[in-house]
Amino acid sequence: MRFTITAPRALAALVLLPAALLAAGCGIQSTDVIAVGDPASAQALPPAVDGTVLYFVGPDGLMPVVRAGAPRPSLPLLFAGPDADERAAGLRTELPPWKGPLRMAVGEGEVTVVFGQDVSKLTLVARRQIACTALRAVARGTDLKVTIKGTGQGSALENVGCTT
Numbered sequence: 001m002r003f004t005i006t007a008p009r010a011l012a013a014l015v016l017l018p019a020a021l022l023a024a025g026c027g028i029q030s031t032d033v034i035a036v037g038d039p040a041s042a043q044a045l046p047p048a049v050d051g052t053v054l055y056f057v058g059p060d061g062l063m064p065v066v067r068a069g070a071p072r073p074s075l076p077l078l079f080a081g082p083d084a085d086e087r088a089a090g091l092r093t094e095l096p097p098w099k100g101p102l103r104m105a106v107g108e109g110e111v112t113v114v115f116g117q118d119v120s121k122l123t124l125v126a127r128r129q130i131a132c133t134a135l136r137a138v139a140r141g142t143d144l145k146v147t148i149k150g151t152g153q154g155s156a157l158e159n160v161g162c163t164t
Helices: 005-024 076-082 086-087 125-136
Strands: 052-058 061-067 104-106 110-115 145-149
Touching: 052 125, 061 125, 076 104, 076 125, 086 110, 104 125, 110 125, 125 145
Parallel strands: 110 145
Antiparallel strands: 052 061, 104 110
């Protein structure tokens, strides 16, 4: 007895295959969601990092970048923008070129950053870049707010925190 596959039989087999696969799943009962703990979390940077941490804009928001070596003043580095390797990795900045004096002071519950230029046109992302970099430099792990001050109208901006 010789078994041959004809075109109608092959077509019938292909048509019935999905139905057979669906039928194989019958009898599996659904279950409710079973809670097994808190959602996963990760720390982007280890608690103690050798180097200077700067925050640049990446494809998914602000991203911390560690510049290796001895810690250096972070805000001038931030305003200099991402280096060639960081730009090649897709990082950018929303900060304007830096002009004039720049200083940072830590007070009761807040960090104040003072620029010698108008700050009224800084975007929220640019302000967050400054806030995250400043907070990382002076008060890791605390819940401080950052006040950004400059010259001209709008010389003091609304406090901003770091949400990364």
